[in-house]
Amino acid sequence: MPMTRLRRPRTSDGYRRPMHASPARLWSVVVCAFAVVLFCSLWVHGQPKVPAKPVPPRLINDLAGMLTSAETQEIEERLLALNEANGVQFAVVTVPDMGGYSIEEYSVELFQKWGIGEAKEDNGLLLLIADEEGRLRFETGYGLEGDLPDAFLGRVIDENLVPHFVEGDPAAGIVEAVNTIALRLAGGEIEPSRKEEKSLSPDALAAIVFFAIVIVYLIVKSSSRKGPSGRPPKSGGGVRRPPSTPGPFMGRGWKGPSGGSSRGSSGGFGGFGGGRSGGGGASGGWK
Amino acid sequence: MKKSGLAVLVLVLAIVAVLGIGFVSVSNSIIRSEEEVNVSWAEVQNQYQRRYDLIPNLVETVKGYAAHEEEVFTAIADARAKLGGAQTVPETAEAVNAVEGALSRLLLVVENYPELKADASFRDLTYELSGTENRIAVARQRYNTSVQSYNVKIRTFPNSIVAGMRGAVPKDMFEAQTGASVAPEVKF
Numbered sequence: 417m418p419m420t421r422l423r424r425p426r427t428s429d430g431y432r433r434p435m436h437a438s439p440a441r442l443w444s445v446v447v448c449a450f451a452v453v454l455f456c457s458l459w460v461h462g463q464p465k466v467p468a469k470p471v472p473p474r475l476i477n478d479l480a481g482m483l484t485s486a487e488t489q490e491i492e493e494r495l496l497a498l499n500e501a502n503g504v505q506f507a508v509v510t511v512p513d514m515g516g517y518s519i520e521e522y523s524v525e526l527f528q529k530w531g532i533g534e535a536k537e538d539n540g541l542l543l544l545i546a547d548e549e550g551r552l553r554f555e556t557g558y559g560l561e562g563d564l565p566d567a568f569l570g571r572v573i574d575e576n577l578v579p580h581f582v583e584g585d586p587a588a589g590i591v592e593a594v595n596t597i598a599l600r601l602a603g604g605e606i607e608p609s610r611k612e613e614k615s616l617s618p619d620a621l622a623a624i625v626f627f628a629i630v631i632v633y634l635i636v637k638s639s640s641r642k643g644p645s646g647r648p649p650k651s652g653g654g655v656r657r658p659p660s661t662p663g664p665f666m667g668r669g670w671k672g673p674s675g676g677s678s679r680g681s682s683g684g685f686g687g688f689g690g691g692r693s694g695g696g697g698a699s700g701g702w703k
Numbered sequence: 704m705k706k707s708g709l710a711v712l713v714l715v716l717a718i719v720a721v722l723g724i725g726f727v728s729v730s731n732s733i734i735r736s737e738e739e740v741n742v743s744w745a746e747v748q749n750q751y752q753r754r755y756d757l758i759p760n761l762v763e764t765v766k767g768y769a770a771h772e773e774e775v776f777t778a779i780a781d782a783r784a785k786l787g788g789a790q791t792v793p794e795t796a797e798a799v800n801a802v803e804g805a806l807s808r809l810l811l812v813v814e815n816y817p818e819l820k821a822d823a824s825f826r827d828l829t830y831e832l833s834g835t836e837n838r839i840a841v842a843r844q845r846y847n848t849s850v851q852s853y854n855v856k857i858r859t860f861p862n863s864i865v866a867g868m869r870g871a872v873p874k875d876m877f878e879a880q881t882g883a884s885v886a887p888e889v890k891f
Contacts, residue, residue, distance in 0.1 A: 520837050520840070524841055565831065566830045566831050566833070566834030566835075567826075567827035567828070567830040567831050569830070570826070570827070570829075570830030570834075571826075571827075571830075574826075694746065694750075694838050694841050694842060695834075695837040695838040695839075695840060695841030695842070696834050696837070696838055697834060697837070698830050698833070698834060699833070
């Protein structure tokens with residue numbers, strides 16, 4: 417962005433009068449360029465630099481290396497079970513440090529960058545753990561603020577997470593927290609059926625019907641032109657394909673339009689769907 | 704003669720059509736941008752309302768342990784009433800600063816009452832309040848970002864003509880006053 421902005425005036429200037437660029441003019445261009453670069457770097461500095469979205473998508477991301485691989489596996493399975501049960505995308509992320517930012521700034525940025533939760537439901541939850549600072553935070557997606565009030569998450573931090581972290585057993589704390597939250601969500605308003613209901617939205621249904629009508633129309637038209645002895649087997653195959661092609665596409669791909677959901681690639685989690693958060697949740701610390 | 708007249712007419716019509724399409728598309732993009740600002744401001748107000756609703760609960764809980772700190776309670780009540788009457792962005796900003804000042808004092812008072820800090824419902828309220836403060840910070844930041852992009856949009860060249868015709872004016876950013884720019888620290 418800054419490069420194109422910079423280059424454009426300079427080249428157009430050069431073409432117009434290649435020899436007469438006065439030093440003062442050149443100087444002002446340099447100063448402007450410097451100002452733009454400075455501005456951009458300042459602007460970038462205002463946002464914490466958070467890690468990139470995991471590929472392939474995972475719910476547990478132990479970037480600080482606080483857990484053993486067996487522990488990671490166990491937590492991922494629990495998070496996946498929760499995701500299967502009610503569609504909630506609960507991401508657990510550990511980072512080595514936060515580069516001088518507060519955990520509130522860092523978690524809202526990470527949440528936004530990864531897009532935790534489905535875009536339509538904003539049903540994401542992030543547990544961020546900063547190893548060096550010894551800080552913990554739950555960041556709730558907009559859609560979960562009602563089911564998981566800040567006070568509840570604060571109690572989970574105080575009662576389930578912090579004691580185990582103090583003892584030096586973070587995995588036990590995380591497992592306990594996931595269980596407590598899963599229990600709460602199971603008793604809450606989120607139902608497993610809602611997920612399926614939403615995946616076949618009226619839009620999708622209308623699209624399928626529309627495509628079916630168009631295809632049937634095209635086939636009828638082409639077969640009537642070619643006559644009865646055209647190619648019955650091929651057009652027959654054409655009729656059968658459309659309902660099966662949009663079927664799985666609507667069912668799976670519909671949920672994460674930007675996330676590139678590839679369910680089954682790693683045996684479970686299909687990817688974050690672009691959910692948003694607004695700073696809700698609770699923070700705590702163990703150091 | 705007749706042919707060239709027709710050509711001119713077509714040319715004029717084409718220019719009018721191009722200008723018209725340009726006007727409409729710029730105008731629509733300004734409207735979209737303005738709507739974004741409105742939505743993000745609504746979110747800021749929404750979060751203020753959340754805090755506003757939490758205050759009485761907090762005051763009641765604190766009163767249970769520190770009934771004689773009358774001065775702080777009246778300051779909060781006054782600031783809260785002021786916020787209820789605020790309409791514009793600057794008015795709201797001023798009222799919010801008053802509320803934040805009063806809340807900070809209340810939280811200082813709390814420091815002197817260890818039993819209060821150990822109270823379960825007070826702890827819950829503390830979490831709710833600090834969650835709300837953080838939501839407010841995020842909502843304000845997003846509001847300012849949307850105002851910035853709106854202001855840039857209506858001030859840059861081709862758009863500025865359309866913006867001038869539609870009477871679009873730059874919007875105010877939310878700037879907390881110095882001294883009160885730090886939200887009340889809720890940590891126990």
